[in-house]
Amino acid sequence: MSKEFEIADEFEVDATPQEVWEAVTAGTGGWLWPMEAPEPRVGGKGPFGSKVTAWDPPHHYTNRVEDVEGISEQTLNQLDYTIEPRDEGRRAWVRYVHSGIFVDDWDNQYDGANRHTEFYLHTLRQYLTRFRGRPVTAFATFDGPEASKAPDAFVTVGRALGLADDTAQGASVQVRGPKGQVLDAVVDFRNPYFLGLRTDDALIRFFGRNHWGYMVGMSVHDFAPGADAAADEDMWKGWLNGVFSQP
Template sequence: MSKEFEITREFEVDATPDEVWEAVTHGTGAYLWPMDPPEPRVGGAAAFGSTVTAWDPPRHLTIRSEDVGFSVQSVNQLEHVIEARDGGRRAWVRYVHSGVFTDDWDNQYDGAAKHTDFYLHTLREYLTHFAPRPVTFASLDGPEASTGADAFAAAGRALGLTDGDARGAELTVHGPQDFDAVLDYRDPYFIGLRTDSALIRLFGRNHWGAPVGISVHDFAADADAKATEGAWRNWLDKVYSQFP
């Protein structure tokens, strides 16, 4: 049964409105994934067949699609309202994700809401620590075994995280190789790791019936997306080679 949804979030960030606008229109690979920027006008084309319905830089952007192409969703709309704070040195952002889910409403809404919090946190991490550095993006999903109920907890253990490690902890992470990082986000569904040159995101999508995923937003000048993807894929395969 089709039903409308709306997910609204508001936050402030240490970035100018222009920097926020640039991130949400052209720098999406730095916190989401790379996508074609919207045409700069109302009625312009945007990513995934959507249309720009509000364009007022750097204050208001709305992008809408009524032919989403997903079996569980028919309408999707993303709106950003951006206002200056502290004389323009900071920005306040109101983000609204709305649309229509056509099936599995509770599960789809829960997943979308929790992903929204993680993506917007990653946006703030990018704006605070890395903007406007160019990004190299890599992403991958784990094997079928990573859809299991305890799969995301297993990934956390493999990284070397303990139950006592909370946001803000500085630690040595056991990834494809050991590296130092700040644990910038952690809940039962997501893990965020920030190094001097990258944002590493782990997604516990097993909670919604999908494999565990990883994305790496790498701001190093010599970043290699293919090598990064291969290294983390090998790591995931090893984690789940004898799971559960």
């Protein structure tokens, strides 16, 4: 059965309204995933078949798509960003609203979307404050193997990195990465559903989608000069598959 939903959040960030605007329109690869930039006008083409329904740079941007992925004529998805200056334009206040209609398994879909929103917006703030002025040079995203659907899979991922179960958000750590490489990182986000690691050159994100019946996922936003997306995926996907192939 279809049902409407709305997920809203707001925050202030140490970035100018223009920097936020660029991040949510043209720079999505630095914190979400790469998307086609929207046509800069109301009625223009937005990402993933959406239509731009509000375009007032750098203050208000909305895109909207109906019949998402051809699932149902009742399906609707809308993303709305409102951006206002703070501290004479040196900082920005942002309100984000994701609304629409979910069909089937509404509670599970809403819970997953709501929790993902918190993590994505946190990553946006990390991108704006920690990697300002640095273009993302490589982006990779992928899922773990079927075994990563297990109820304890996300705990297993944290332990494989060398993190204690109680290693808290904000901790500076050394983690065990691909091919035994030791990485200096900061745990910039951690809860039972998601884990974010920030290195000097990358934002590495882990998604505990096993909580919603899917495989654990990963994404790597790499800002190092000359970074290669295929190489990042090969290394980290190999690592993630290896976590779940141990006897």
